[in-house]
Amino acid sequence: MRVLVTRPQHSGERTAKRLRELGHEPILLPLSHPVHDANEALRGLSTTKGSIAITSAETIRALAAHDAELAVHLARPVFAVGEATAEEARAIGFSSVTASGGSGAELAETIAKKAGGSVLYLAGSPRAATFEKRASEIGLRITVAECYRMEPTPIAPSTLHSIFAHQRPEAILFFSRQTAKYFFRAAEPQMRPDRADGIRLLCLSKSVAEVVPASLQGAVSIAAMPEERSLLSLL
Template sequence: MRVLVTRPQHSGERTAKRLRELGHEPILLPLSRPVHDASAALRGLSTTKGSIAITSAEAIRALTSHAAELAIHRARAVFAVGDATAEEARTIGFTSVTASSGSGIELAETIAKQAGGAVVYLAGSPRAATFEKRANEIGLQIVVVECYRMEPIDPAPQTLETIFTHQRPDAILLYSRQTAKNFVRAAAAQMQDGSMDGMRFLCLSKSVAEVIPASLQSTVSIAEMPEERSLLSLL
């Protein structure tokens, strides 16, 4: 099966490898790029104590080239959404890492059960409000530190024409609501002229799926759990 991957380049290449291992043919179309702010991350860590919350591996990647400054923080408890993000944290030396399954809701509830005091949240922009909303509801105090932002990438019209006319993916993977919005905007012409007829939209969550136009909702499938393993199982 030919599968269009809309993740940023670094994450997209990892997904492409998994797709090949499953016998599929990936097509990479990054629709955003991360811009890291390591100074903000390190400043946030140095002015706080206690646990660290992470909902994306990009927060960890913001710190990868700052091993010396990070050394004094590696024993702090890290709570991450999903196994992949947790593994990224272990890779740069954090020694107490807990992965919550599911979304930011489960992350907030896991931290509330296992940690006390304020939690520093290494976050990106834009981001879903799920974790912060649930933390507020259950009285979990968080300190938000924005350490990366995702910039949209506008693919060239020729690139889109090649993909949807000559490569014809069978499925399109969409991991975030913002990426779905970027895709709908970039591929508006193809959505209107029938170029996407027969293609499936595989979405990580209901929130992501809501962005797909009503005329294409019959081709949408939603992962049972908001994690890549569950998403790829839809193929």
């Protein structure tokens, strides 16, 4: 099956590898890219103590080139959404890493049960409010340090035309609301109902699926859990 991957380049390449292992043909179309702010992350680390929360592996990539400054913080407990993000934290040297389930709410509940106290949230922008909302509800004290932001990657109309003319995808993967918004804005000519017939729109969560135009909602499937493995199981 030809599968269009709309993730940023680094994450998209990882997803493409998994798709090939499953026997599919990935088509990479990065619609956003990260702009890192390691200084903000390091400032947050240096002015706090205790647990660290991360909801995206992009946080770890923002810190990857700062081994010396990071070294004194590697013993701090890290709580991550999903095993993939936890693995990235371990790879950079954090020695105490706990993976929660695939949602921000589960992350907040896991921290409250296992650690409590104040928590530094190394976050990105834009982001879902799930983790912070649940943390507030259960009395978890959060300090936020925004260490990256996702910005749209311009896509030439000719690129989209070529993909849909010569590699027409049978499924499109959407991992975030913002990426889905970028896609349907850029690919409006290709995704008119009369042209998009037969293309499956696979969304990581209900929140992501809400961005899909009403005329295409019949093609939407939503992952049972907000994690890549669950999303790929829909193929």
